[in-house]
Amino acid sequence: MDATRAQEALSSTSRCTYHVFLSFRGEDTRKTFTDHLYTALLQAGFHTFRDDDEIERGHNIESELQKALQQSKISIIVFSKGYAFSRWCLDELVQILEHKRNCPHVVVLPIFYDVFPSQVRKQADSFAEAFASHEEQFKEENTKGEKQWTDKVEGWKAALREAADLAGMVLQNQADGHESKFIQQIVQEIGNKLNQTLLSVAPYIIGLESRVREINSWLHDGSSDVRKVVIYGIGGIGKTTLAKTVYNLNFENFEAKSFLANVREISAQPNGFLRLQKQLISDILKGRKEKIYNIDEGIFTIEEATCCKRVLLVLDDVDHEDQLRNILGWRQWFRRGSKIIITSRHEQLLKSTNRCKMFEVKKLDGDESLQLFSWHAFGQSHPIKEYKELLKRVLHHCGGLPLALQIVGSSLFGKSVETWKSALEKLEAIPDSQIQKVLKISFDSLSDDHDKNLFLDIACFFIGKGRDDTVKILDECGFYTTIGIQNLIGRCLVTISNDDKLMMHQLLRDMGREIIRQESPKEPGKRSRLWCHKDSFDVLREVAGTETVEGLILDLHELRGDKLADAMSGVHNADHHNTEQFLDTYITPSHHKSSIRRSLWNCWNSIRAAFSRYDAVSNELHLNTDAFARMHKLRLLQLNYVQLIGGYEKLPNALRSLSWHGFPSKTIPSNFHLEKLVALDMRNSSLEQIWKGTRVRC
Structure with missing residues (x-):
């Protein structure tokens, strides 16, 4: 529909x-x-x-x-x-x-x-x-x-x-x-x-038709077995909305039904499992209350209540298989024909269980995203003409995540174009707190600091990088990377592309980076990872780095916007004669030649003057190696088109990965400590010889 x-x-x-x-x-x-x-x-x-x-x-x-x-x-x-x-x-x-x-x-x-x-x-x-x-x-x-x-x-x-x-x-x-x-x-x-109350769902149902159809076909497949399906995906992708819609459409076809919401949150509270069991029993018995005093007694009562009825049961936001065991006992005592729907952020939740269907909720496509956002931002299914250019930035930021489209769209409803521009600039710098709160649940659910730190490293430095190379580098940094990546995939925090590269939803990336930013909101030098080129440059220029810093990226071309300089590099060295020849060759109408040549010549002089100013600014961007003196824990370093002044012995000897595009020297200085390095990328550099003399790795 x-x-x-x-x-x-x-x-x-x-x-x-x-x-x-x-x-x-x-x-x-x-x-x-x-x-x-x-x-x-x-x-x-x-x-x-x-x-x-x-x-x-x-x-x-x-x-x-x-x-x-x-x-x-x-x-x-x-x-x-x-x-x-x-x-x-x-x-x-x-x-x-x-x-x-x-x-x-x-x-x-x-x-x-x-x-x-x-x-x-x-x-x-x-x-x-x-x-x-x-x-x-x-x-x-x-x-x-x-x-x-x-x-x-x-x-x-x-x-x-x-x-x-x-x-x-x-x-x-x-x-x-x-x-x-x-x-x-x-x-x-x-x-x-x-008396059966329908579960409330989101006000605008966009992109659910095909997803509902697939779950419905599973519900009505004619099987008389007790069947289970896990609906999984990242936070805010629409798992609960999908489960509610399927439940509303189908509960009347079963003899009993129950929707247990917020299983993860409630089970963590005192007597939370008992509360969930009591609700399930009451739903199955159509409002009748049963006194239960412990989980085992609750499991027995649920068995008695459900063994003779075809039940539709939804367990929403399940985080761990133990939660299912503590509510149901997870024995096959449901009557044949019963269906159990589970929503989770954990892909591996019941993957090994026989006869358990796994259904991943994918992000909305471009048309679906535009339609959902338009309903929230404009109150109609299509955008207002004046906002169309800004919509590209909004939809890119939201990345097909229904929660983000709803929150951002609602926040911009009725606002002027200028307000939109300001709001988008803020969103791109500081992520929306409501969206972050939902996404961060997946991060908080990781079992230990190992997987959390691995996620933060990937979010800051390794998105789009090959899995094998990443494993080699991060294994040397003390991670158990292979199993860690599998755990992150299982929590829908990381995906692997067809060409075996690490990928992550943009809003999950922003969530990870915001966690780092919150380590020290006002002093970037006290954060563990620096991925923002401006923050990295300020920290190095002001020699504000501390031993907290473990990774840093600085690309001066990105910082200065030098794409124009790259594109014009051939023109930058052109002499006066070549310019005249260029003008004579490509401007043919004689009666226009003098005026057009004069205009183009003036334009050319402006470009040359601009590049002269650019060269002057470039000289001011040289940084001193003293900036790295206190960064003893620095493991990952990427410097693109950066020139350092000073002794290289001041750079940390804990580096595991160094990427330095545009390295300015012809050889690597002998006092540059690279003994622990496992990855070196020096593309587009001036290197002619790796180093002079003999290096001994201790």
Whole structure:
């Protein structure tokens, strides 16, 4: 379903006028069973529609029935022996089921009065007689084409089969033919269904259709086994929204249901597991409370409550398999046909478990991102023209993460273009705290400082780098890198590209770097990692680095914006004669040549003057090796197009990785301590010889 249709489905119950819509064949049950059922529903306080009481005389009956159907929360279909003889009833049945497909939260309850579901499903006995009668009437009337009539009959039969397969109530099975008792049970069932509150979901459902469809196909695969699915992905990607939507669409097809939210958070609280067990028991027993005093007793009570029921159970935000064991015991005592949905940030949570489907929630694509953001930022599905250029920056920043699109979009709603520009500049420098809080849960869930520090190293220095090279470097830094990377992948914090490079969602990268920034917000030299070129330059220029610093990147081309200088490097050395020749060659109209040449010559002189000023500034950017004197723990160093003045013995001897593009010297100085180095990258440098003399590695 598209976004509009999905939204209408989720909010349909808020527009309901009636609690119950009664569909029945009047000739069979209007003055008997249906009349008694209608009275019982009214006495129970349920506003119930039936055609003879509710349609005002003179109104179009068909349109009024359609309107009443769309404004009802529950449709009761009373199947009787003569039901299928009524074309009106069969047409109404088709409309009821079509309405349910468009609004899946609407409940349809079949009542089998003196017939069995198999008779309805197979069109047997009186239902077979009814279709034979319709065939005879068609031959007599001959008012429609044969194909049109055949299609209509097939539609009726398909509707009967679909309705018979719904969870319904059978007079003979549930009340031994006692109508009064049966009616009481129906009223009680209606009460239970009307008291079921739908879970609230995000206001704009974008990109969920295909994801919901895949989970639904798993739910309805026809398997009678107890099945489990883990919906996993990074924080804010929409796991809970997906689980809620699937739950809302399907809980009515199960005998019992429960949605346990925030399992990770609640289980960490005092008596948290008992609280979760009590909620599950209450949900399964439809509100009945059971006293339990410890986890083992709770597991036994849950087993007793669920062993005889098909259950739809959702456990949201599970962080560790022990949480499942402490709530459920995790034994296979659910009744066959039960389904268990688990949401988690942990990809490896139940990967080794047999018959457990793993479903990864991917980020939104470009069109989905634009649509979701537009709803929050503009209140419509498409952007306002004046903001289109800024949208590229916003969507790049959010990286297809629904949470970020929602938060950033809402914060910019109704703001001017200038405010947008300022807000985006701030976002790119300081990440949004709400988004960071959600993403940081995954980081905090890592089991030890080893994996946390490994994540921070990757976030600052190794995104886009080859996995094998990264492992070699970080193993020498004291990490158990291979298993550490696997742990990060398992927590959806890192991914591996098709060409075996380490990748990370941009907002996760920003989260990691913000953790580092918060180590010392105002004094970058006291942070453990420096990846911002401006911060690195300021620290080195002011000799503000401390022994806390373990990694540093400084690219002066990035800092100064020297891409123009690279592009113009050939022109920078051109002489006056070549310039004249260039102008004469490419400017041909003689009557324009003098003025155009004069303008271009003036422009050229401006460029030469600009580069002269650039060269003067370059000389001021030379840094002193004294800046590294206190950085005893520096492991990772990347200096691009940086010139250092002073003795190289002042650089730390703990370096494991050195990248120095544009290294200015022809040889590496003999007093540059590289004994512990495992990776060296000196591309685009002036090196002619690695070093003079003999170096001995101790």
